[in-house]
Amino acid sequence: MKKILYSVFCILFFCLLPVNCGDKEEVESVVVETLPWKGNPDSIPLALRTQNPIVSPDAKKGGTFRIYSNQFPKSLNYYLDQFSTTAHIFGLMFEPLLDYHPITLDPIPHLASSWKISPDKKKFTFKIDENAFWSDGKPVTANDVLFTYETLMDKNNNTAVFRIDLSRFENRLF
Numbered sequence: 001m002k003k004i005l006y007s008v009f010c011i012l013f014f015c016l017l018p019v020n021c022g023d024k025e026e027v028e029s030v031v032v033e034t035l036p037w038k039g040n041p042d043s044i045p046l047a048l049r050t051q052n053p054i055v056s057p058d059a060k061k062g063g064t065f066r067i068y069s070n071q072f073p074k075s076l077n078y079y080l081d082q083f084s085t086t087a088h089i090f091g092l093m094f095e096p097l098l099d100y101h102p103i104t105l106d107p108i109p110h111l112a113s114s115w116k117i118s119p120d121k122k123k124f125t126f127k128i129d130e131n132a133f134w135s136d137g138k139p140v141t142a143n144d145v146l147f148t149y150e151t152l153m154d155k156n157n158n159t160a161v162f163r164i165d166l167s168r169f170e171n172r173l174f
Contacts, residue, residue, distance in 0.1 A: 065092070079157050097126050097145065111140055 069085040076089055097112040107115075113129035132140040152162040 079151055079159050079162075082158060082161075095132070111145070 067085065067088060071083065071085065073083050073086040073089065074081040076086060076093070095110040098110055098115065099108045100106065101108050109115075109129065111129055111132050112126040113131075114127045116125045117123070118125075126145075128140055128142055128145070130139070134140060149166070151157060152159045152166060155163075
């Protein structure tokens with residue numbers, strides 16, 4: 001039986017082998033070039049510049065937000081468990097000092113209600129929004145931001161990716 005199967009396999013193999021032999025057709029490749037956008041933000045329709053392109057102001061507030069994950073996070077502390085689901089949850093739980101508008105790239109205040117940049121662009125001063133509170137009702141303070149910074153810079157934490165970015169800053173005073 002094995003000899004018969006082996007013979008059939010060999011015959012099929014040698015019959016189908018020539019199918020892939022022969023002249024190859026030349027396929028024309030298309031070169032796609034990405035160029036930086038040289039437009040002016042004023043060329044974006046006003047309706048798109050003044051609205052949040054991600055969230056509708058008419059959206060229902062409150063409710064339950066569910067996400068799917070193929071793995072349960074070890075921790076909700078992104079500095080301890082850098083799993084993508086943890087990063088997603090972490091991003092929903094904590095606000096940055098500021099962010100950038102997705103269309104105009106203008107800074108958008110989050111925890112910082114305002115900020116100043118020195119003329120030499122070496123010193124940044126952020127004012128924490130007085131309406132920023134933790135879930136327990138306590139106000140967010142500069143000490144909370146300092147704690148986050150010190151946690152990121154602590155070599156005992158799994159935060160090397162953040163330390164690389166933040167290590168270029170000197171004279172970090174809070």
